[in-house]
Amino acid sequence: MTELPAGTPRGADQPISAVTVVFEAELDLLKLQARSLARFAGPEVISQIIVIDNTRSGIRPPVRRKILHEYGIHRPKVVFLRPTEIGVVPPASGWITQQVLKLLVYSKVAADHYVVLDAKNHLIRQVDIRDFIAADGRAHGGFHSYVGHPLRSRLEDVLHYLGLEPQEFVDRFPPTHTPFVLQTRLVGAMVEDISSTSGQEFASAFVASGALEFFLYSGWIRKTYGTWDAVFDGEPVRSANIWPGNPSAESVKAVIAEASRLDTPFFAAHRTALAKSSPFAATQLARFWCERELFGGLASGIRYLGTFKLRYVAAMSLRKLRTRPARGLS
Template identity: 45%
Template sequence: MQTDSEGRKPLTFVTITYRAEDTLLLLQARSLALYARPDDVASVIVIDNGSPRMSRRTRRRLLDAYGPLADRVRIVRRSELGSDVAASGWMSQQVMKLAAHRLVQTPTYVLLDAKNHLIRPVSVSDFLAADGRARTGFQSYLSHPLLPRLRRVLDYLGLDQAAADHFPPTSTPFVAHREVAAALIDDIEKSSGRPFAVEFVEADLTEFPLYSAWLLRRDGSWDATYVDDAIQAPTVWGGNASRSGVDRAIEQAEESDAPAFGVHRRALHRLGGDGLDALAAFLSERRLVSGPAEFRRLRRTFERQYGAEILRARLASRLRPSRS
């Protein structure tokens, strides 16, 4: 694999999926095929965190969607990250994003959620500065919904709570350095005396705040690792699943020339006619779907997958032993 014109090594892209998000992941695969420069992609790692596991048909369809990158795609089960992160669920998915360094061969990797799609041509320089530092932005979390979780992480690491007023983003796309993730996990395992996944869950930590806060504790600042230049990725969330929410996200994407766009699974489920029409038109314009008809077909497939996942979760909840 050749490095890019500025001598920087290509990236690894890592995504974790489960059955409710396989259709969103298909759109992500198409977006990488369309917009990622092949010379900038060392590999794509898809971690299957679902139960049941991804079907052969879905795997074939997904690999086809990656187009010229298909030979660099590795679809793995969560167990391949190690027995300590073999469980499914939201907390384990966070652990997997950091433990993914075990599968990564490049110095840096870009973590995506299935909801993230590229919407214009991108290169390594969209994610890394010329000196290899990760692009990120900073914001105040003092009125952010994640403030309690960030405070918990800062307290866990013995850091000043004032850091919450100027902290890196806690969303995807998120650029991680392999050596940082490895050192973080090793440090926490040694200090806690427990496997990382166990300590992470028991301490009720959160992945990206932990990564950035640990760097702050190690280096005293983020200057050596981050450059203040946020990766724009406007997202339609479940809470703004409306025509106005879609329009606002599209407007933000166009004004900032964002490399990525996001549609959360709850938003895709909740959107009504006008919102779906606007989203279909935007995705068609960016060539992620061939037109409104294909978008409607994909949405119907998604609804079946999403509904089945909700039923599985409810059944699992009923079968779970009571703690009383």
């Protein structure tokens, strides 16, 4: 077994970096995330914010200024990076490209750890560094079963790629969703190792393998060091999530209740769920946001959702138009 790099992990006395990836349909979600970080995370928690701008042509300056305004006290710490400023990724779907970028960005991260967020994630209560890093310096990170999970086959593929036996891990493996806390030094070691052993640039090896970013990171740690105990403490960074499959008023109400019951620091509303939400579900969500002081009144929360839906439809329509195969003249 390989020993963990010297100096890893450090005590939980240093702020972390935050990394988020965004494309056109999620810009309004990014604004809400920025507002939540300004409201609930102090400078002692987050020292750097990296926004990976995965839009087609780059976020327009007026929109970027509005986003930066929402970051409040964190505005001086925000860096927008285009994919080409992070690394060269071979042709792949936008979903896969974003996963590669979340890992390759380690070279731009100044902190010992960084928390990866999707645009849908936002804070709903005050946090401190102990919401991300344990007192002993390990990253918060839970485990769950993948028996019957829709991503089980992808997990098994990653484990096979790494030379691990899937049956040993399907009952207990780290999650594959955000928020996810990564140790910067370990991401760098993984990128170098996979590039060296595959004989390819890391991004090419990642795309060719069919890996998922957090599966690969967690699996590589287990393969390389023989344990997760020195890296993850077993406690998840909790988030209550509204997924696209069932954005009904009843499910929104249940997720809000879960957030309150578990005192989750994060809440997530998938863009498709928001786009499909009924007026009643949208009102419940807007009221919840107001209670958490993310909006000054119910009307502003409802207006935000209405604006999001309009912009989302426009962005996705344009995306489909750009990806539609050209039709020949008849």
